[in-house]
Amino acid sequence: MIEILIGVAIVILLFIIIFIIYGNRFNFAIIKINEAESNLDVLLNRKLDLLERTIPVIKKELKLEEFMPELNGINEANLNHFQLNEILKNEYDELFKTLDENEKLFKSESLNRILRDLNDNEEAIIGSIKFYNDNVVIFNHLVSSFPSKIVALFKRYKRKDFYNDENKEMYEILAD
Numbered sequence: 001m002i003e004i005l006i007g008v009a010i011v012i013l014l015f016i017i018i019f020i021i022y023g024n025r026f027n028f029a030i031i032k033i034n035e036a037e038s039n040l041d042v043l044l045n046r047k048l049d050l051l052e053r054t055i056p057v058i059k060k061e062l063k064l065e066e067f068m069p070e071l072n073g074i075n076e077a078n079l080n081h082f083q084l085n086e087i088l089k090n091e092y093d094e095l096f097k098t099l100d101e102n103e104k105l106f107k108s109e110s111l112n113r114i115l116r117d118l119n120d121n122e123e124a125i126i127g128s129i130k131f132y133n134d135n136v137v138i139f140n141h142l143v144s145s146f147p148s149k150i151v152a153l154f155k156r157y158k159r160k161d162f163y164n165d166e167n168k169e170m171y172e173i174l175a176d
Helices: 002-062 081-101 103-107 109-144 148-155 165-175
Strands: none
Touching: 002 081, 002 103, 002 109, 002 148, 081 103, 081 109, 103 109, 109 148
């Protein structure tokens, strides 16, 4: 009888140890994902600000009534990171398309300064997205693999989305 109690105690102790170890791994991954989201928040808001600063310069130089109207009423509080990033990416592409079509815009020193800041910001966004996606890979791996899947079920963790489909496809390949 005592052997059974010792066996049950050992199994319970192993379960508690596994729960603590994998719970800490989840917590670490969540902290990293939250850090990446905070960085992206700052960088995306900076990108929005820089894109908005290009509008009056381009409107003046090209004598346009309107340029990048999608940015006018944008409320980043109502958008998640994915949506805001997509809108800003489209507007960024539109800006460079306009610049390619109108090389005279490069004569504006203020616009060139903004473009340098935009390029630096874009590189930082790419790095932050990679950091985010790398940590989502870790988190999703924990959610879908044993024994951490048990902890995920108890804590009701669900798989998180990636910033782009490339990493999602790569993760799906690695998960198989």
